[in-house]
Amino acid sequence: MNNPQLNDKGELIHLLTLEGLPAEVIGRILDTAVPFVSVAERDVKKVPLLRGKTVFNLFFENSTRTRTTFEIAAKRLSADVINLNIGVSSTSKGETLLDTIDNLVAMNADMFVVRHGQSGAPHLIARHLSAAGQTGIHVINAGDGRHAHPTQGLLDLFTIRHYKHEFSRLTVAIVGDLLHSRVARSLIHGLTTLGTPEVRAIGPQTLLPAAIESLGVHVFHDMADGLRGADVIVMLRLQSERMKGALLPSAGEFFKHYGLTQDKLALAKPDAIVMHPGPMNRGVEIDSAVADGKHSVILPQVTFGIAVRMAVMSMLASS
Template sequence: MKPTLQLDSHGRLRHLLTLEGLSSELLLQILDEAEIHDQALRGPDKRQATLTGRTVINLFFEPSTRTRSTFELAATRLSADVMNLQIAASSTSKGETLFDTLKTMEAMQADMFVVRHEASGAAHFFAEHAAPGVAILNAGDGRHAHPTQGLLDLFTIRRYKGPDSDCFKKLTVAIVGDVLHSRVARSDIHGLRTLGAKEIRVVAPPTLIPAGIEEMGVKVFHDLDAGLAGADVVMLLRLQKERMLGAFLPSLAEFHRDFGLTRARLAKLKPDTIVMHPGPINRGVEIGGDVAYGPHSLILQQVSHGIAVRMAVMSMILGEPRAPVRAKRRSRR
């Protein structure tokens, strides 16, 4: 395999910046590795020695609770030394450049940076300038990508719609909400396309649909009921008010009326339809409070799966290669 920024000359992960361009074989290898870690996390001893002596720095330029916490927990479970850099109190607030920040942290003998940044392409910048042997893991960059969220979403779908990996070829997935500002939506679409999802839909008002998104192989819907009809998976997106620079919506109430998942809309779906959301949720906006943790919802399972998926990525990049083995998957609910 020809080496890329993300892969070494043997096709092994060197950085994880985006799901775009990764092969289905590699995606399934990551999911299988995550299955192994998920099973281990359910045992009495949750700590593994995989990354003993390694240092992982969480470099978050944007606020985060779920993502930063699960990355920290994942690295700790693998026995890495973990440092969380408080950006608001760091030298970047005094004018230090990203390049200087990277090189300063490298001088502390860090092995991996987990980077979240408001600018699209920031993780790629770090990867392009990182020293040999220093890995970059993208925890979300602008509107561009959130690859581990995409992977944990794929993991969750396979867990509940599998167990075989061909399950994606039978699924219609509806991605609903603020697609325009969503790096999660882009990562999910890349992953679902690579694994052969039967149909991928994006459902939103015209102002929240990126221009040319049809070129990614999705179908666009501006009517929620039509977009949800026959869906096996409904992936809701947080309305990202902090990224909106103009009047994209008349009001939050109107968005909920036209595009919010309510109990009445849920009742029209297939009995085995699953509902997902990357969090944090806006109750009464993209989802009703009585739906968020109802019987169709896998929102909390996604959070739990995020630990195993991030452990898988970290161990595949920094740990010793594991012989390809199909993990025994747990049964569905």
């Protein structure tokens, strides 16, 4: 099988999706991220691994947190980082995606971090680069359409492993708007690859993708049933801006049925952790008392996200 993310030695050359990525590779990324966590605790928050490399952040879609964490990760590896705000640059003058890439390659780019509204755009760039023989240039998918957000999936896996140590006995409940969520898709692929026995998708019929059971998850429409006995609860953001048509009666109605409150959290295991990929809508999918409560690991997720992105970048740059 030809996996465009791996070279013939099985090393990671692009990170496009967690789907089909072998468990050993995912495990290696998580292991590599561990020592990077402590880099942030030092006087000089930098290591010289990517010195002299140029990383282009290509964000065709808005994002503050993800772009910032990629920028911090690259800078802590001593790379030079160029942020391109594509919305206001060449593409609005009619340049195609691949022409933009070719121009940046001509500027000696070493790595592209790509967010795009269209599923498959990072894939297209990776294929284009290998067709052009540019094997030394790497692509990281920072979120494409509804398809994948692999570094978010990896930082979620890292967070779960940090608090729960292993996956083989866990029940993980993913709650809310799975339909629009590339985060959920990446996390589900990662969890099943690493052998998580029970992954649950909780949400109204209108916000769950059709045939989501084929990914190996159990579907619950009743939140109380779905949360019972959970070790990990992943709350998703209600992506109102992507909703066309009447998927929901109202945000208030959604919170009543699928918002995480202290009462509902009490149905999960006493040591359950609560995660959220951000940005949070307080009072829509999560109650403030839970978001700021002792089960919440939402801010550690952000910190771990930098270490995980450092691990991915340094593994790519050395393949």
